Amino acid sequence: MSLMGDLEGKAISSLLGNSSNPLAATVMQMINNHPGGLAGLIQTFHEKGLGDLASSWVGSGQNLPISQEQISQVLGSPIVQQFAAKAGISPEEASAKLAQYLPMIVDHLTPQGKVA
Numbered sequence: 001m002s003l004m005g006d007l008e009g010k011a012i013s014s015l016l017g018n019s020s021n022p023l024a025a026t027v028m029q030m031i032n033n034h035p036g037g038l039a040g041l042i043q044t045f046h047e048k049g050l051g052d053l054a055s056s057w058v059g060s061g062q063n064l065p066i067s068q069e070q071i072s073q074v075l076g077s078p079i080v081q082q083f084a085a086k087a088g089i090s091p092e093e094a095s096a097k098l099a100q101y102l103p104m105i106v107d108h109l110t111p112q113g114k115v116a
Contacts, residue, residue, distance in 0.1 A: 024101055026083060027083075027098065054106065056103075066099045069095075080094050
């Protein structure tokens with residue numbers, strides 16, 4: 001299994017216990033498909049002026065919350081719409097779910113406070 005696959009499994013298991021959550025899996029697909037993967041996604045947050053949020057998810061402290069509007073600002077409408085289509089939900093609900101899951105998943109993917 002690849003490092004990212006192993007991290008994905010651990011993140012989702014850790015985040016969701018023993019239950020399966022298709023939304024968390026869809027967030028992982030989005031991270032994996034982002035140019036540069038997790039590191040690229042974190043870089044995008046920095047480029048869009050929200051690096052402090054992403055850094056809080058990577059670091060060992062408390063995860064700062066992100067709003068639906070900030071998700072759309074960083075990821076852009078096309079990515080949010082793709083996520084919504086894959087998850088079978090509206091774009092508004094997609095941005096809400098991304099705001100909910102992304103901080104937790106990034107946090108779980110970076111247990112030592114570093115992006116692999």
